[in-house]
Structures are given as C-alpha cells and as structure tokens.
Amino acid sequence: MDEIIVKYIRTSTVKRVEAKTPEYATSGSAGLDLSACISEDIVVKPGEIVMVNTGIAIQIPHSGIGGFIFPRSGLSSKYGISLANCVGVIDSDYTGELICPVINHGSSDYTIKCGDRIAQIVFLPVLKVKLQEAENLITTERGSGGFGSTGI
Numbered sequence: 637m638d639e640i641i642v643k644y645i646r647t648s649t650v651k652r653v654e655a656k657t658p659e660y661a662t663s664g665s666a667g668l669d670l671s672a673c674i675s676e677d678i679v680v681k682p683g684e685i686v687m688v689n690t691g692i693a694i695q696i697p698h699s700g701i702g703g704f705i706f707p708r709s710g711l712s713s714k715y716g717i718s719l720a721n722c723v724g725v726i727d728s729d730y731t732g733e734l735i736c737p738v739i740n741h742g743s744s745d746y747t748i749k750c751g752d753r754i755a756q757i758v759f760l761p762v763l764k765v766k767l768q769e770a771e772n773l774i775t776t777e778r779g780s781g782g783f784g785s786t787g788i
Contacts, residue, residue: 640697640701640759641697642694642695642696642697642701642703642759643694643695643697644657644658644692644693644694644695645692645693646691646692647691647692647693647732647733653673653674653675653691653750654673654691655671655673655690655691655692656671656673656691656751657692658670658671658690658692658757661753665756666756666758667706667756667757667758668756668757668758669708669753669755669756670690670692670705670734670736670753670754670755670756670757671690671751671752671753671754672688672689672690672748672749672750672751672752672754673689673690673691673692673750674688674689674748674749674750675750676750677747677748677749677750678747678748679745679746679747679748680717680738680739680740680745680746680747680748681740681745682716682740682741682742682743682744682745683739683740683741684739684740685720685737685738685739686737686738686748687735687736687737687738688735688736688737688738688748688754689733689735690733690734690735690736690754690755691733692733692734693731693732693733693734694726694731694734694757695731696726696727696728696759697728698728699727699728699729699762699764700728700761700762700764701728701759701760701761701762702725702726702727702728702759702760702761702762703725703726703757703758703759704723704724704725704726704757704758704759704760705719705723705724705725705726705734705736705755705756705757706719706723706755706756706757706758707719707722707755707756708753708754708755708756711754712741715740715742715744715746716740716741716742716743716746717738717739717740717741717742717746717754718738718739718741719736719737719738719739719755720737720738720739721737724736724737724755726757728762734757736754736755738754738755
C-alpha cells in the first residue's frame, strides 16, 4: 500500500513551547498520538471540559480521507479522561490547529502537562454519497427496531 502524505505545521504561539510532532507509539499503532501544547498545567475537575491545544495543524490531501480524533484508551479507562465530542472529525479542507475538547468523567482532578499525549488521530477513507429521497425503504429483518432491539 502506498503511503499517503499528510502535511503538518507547528502553529503554537505559546512562548518557549514547541509542539510535539504527532507520532505512532508502536509499529502496530492505528493512530498518531496528539500531545498538549500548553504554557502551563491544566487541572481538569470532574465533569469539566477544557480545550487543549496541540500546536499542530494538518493538511489532508483530498476529500477521500478524513482525520478522526479519538480518546486514548488508557486515559479513558484509568482516569475517565476522554473527549467531550467522543470523536473529532477533521475534514480535508480544515487547516486550522487541532484542538481537543477534553472532559473528565472521573471522580478526581486530572492534571494535563505540556507534552502529555491527550488524544490520537486516525486517518480513514471517506465515502461521498448522494442521498435519494424514496417513497419507502426495503424491508429488512431488523426493520426500524432501535436501541437494544437485537438483544444484549
């Protein structure tokens, strides 16, 4: 498979703080880790949402690819630290700084320090579709059964 080039720039305007280049933690990692680019520690209280700068902007080469920012599973499972929007969607035409809305679902304060890995970005294919209005939809086994309709 050919590598796809995604360009990036450092956007940090924070004095004496250089943004960390996103990188894969291991050769099998699906996502590049995004790190906090902040001038001072941020204490996130339980239930609080804070915006955390990464100091990085990217340019996705075409609309057939999207960048999807996910929480880091270790932060979520150990400390309740996640993303307020669950998954951030970075469109191919967005070239601004990647900023992560971090939420504390835990019961204790959590401190984010400059350079801490706070999220991960995964690049995935994006399909463009054309919606077509119809009189009805084809009947399926599940039909319109909603949440929990297939059991536990």
